[in-house]
Amino acid sequence: MRIDIITVVPDLLKSPFEASIMQRSIEKGLVEVHFHNLRDYSSNNYKQVDDYQFGGGAGMVLMIEPIDKCISQLKSERNYDDVVYMTPDGETLNQGMANSISLQKNIIILCGHYKGVDQRVRDQFITKEISIGDYVLSGGELGALILCDAIIRLIPGVLGNETSALTDSFQDNLLAPPIYTRPAQYKDWDVPEILLSGHTAKIEAWREEKAFEHTNNRRPDLLDD
Numbered sequence: 590m591r592i593d594i595i596t597v598v599p600d601l602l603k604s605p606f607e608a609s610i611m612q613r614s615i616e617k618g619l620v621e622v623h624f625h626n627l628r629d630y631s632s633n634n635y636k637q638v639d640d641y642q643f644g645g646g647a648g649m650v651l652m653i654e655p656i657d658k659c660i661s662q663l664k665s666e667r668n669y670d671d672v673v674y675m676t677p678d679g680e681t682l683n684q685g686m687a688n689s690i691s692l693q694k695n696i697i698i699l700c701g702h703y704k705g706v707d708q709r710v711r712d713q714f715i716t717k718e719i720s721i722g723d724y725v726l727s728g729g730e731l732g733a734l735i736l737c738d739a740i741i742r743l744i745p746g747v748l749g750n751e752t753s754a755l756t757d758s759f760q761d762n763l764l765a766p767p768i769y770t771r772p773a774q775y776k777d778w779d780v781p782e783i784l785l786s787g788h789t790a791k792i793e794a795w796r797e798e799k800a801f802e803h804t805n806n807r808r809p810d811l812l813d814d
């Protein structure tokens with residue numbers, strides 16, 4: 590998968606791709622991530638990419654021209670499955686969306702900044718608008734990182750068997766059951782006996798029951814779907 594991220598603050602984005610699972614996915618050649626600094630597409634001597642909004646009002650707006658130039662350049666080089674815009678009024682990211690985006694070959698992610706982008710960008714270029722939750726961030730960059738993390742770990746080969754994404758919370762609309770590791774006894778807090786029993790089928794049934802219980806307690810809305 591190739592991900593092109595368009596931003597006015599590329600420095601905010603780089604380090605998460607230089608550690609852990611996202612780094613390994615790149616090293617294994619399963620993912621390519623390219624950063625595009627919007628200022629490099631400004632035709633203005635001051636590298637200006639934003640301006641005041643028509644009609645008045647607080648906050649600067651990212652202009653259409655540099656975004657058009659950047660997206661058009663990328664699209665002239667390859668086909669993209671989606672051009673995603675990170676915005677608090679987008680569709681809220683969930684595991685189902687992450688699953689479907691992880692199957693794509695090439696995507697562009699545009700990060701808003703300041704007040705957002707000129708509406709014509711959204712009308713002309715954007716195919717998917719994604720929010721990471723009902724709160725407003727200073728820009729789309731942190732949201733883009735969350736989206737990248739959520740999709741990259743689902744790409745076949747990125748996680749080994751031992752960390753398979755198939756057992757994650759939300760993957761089957763259930764929260765994950767409790768997990769334990771050594772020691773089996775710590776102070777007087779014991780690991781549930783069943784997990785030490787070696788009975789694979791019984792352990793699986795226990796996990797399913799606990800996942801259901803936990804989901805019912807914490808996120809009953811997931812069971813309605």
Ligand code: ADE
Binds near residue numbers: 677701720
């Ligand atoms: N940009 C600002 N706030 C955001 C949010 N909640 N989700 C995605 N992008 C954003």
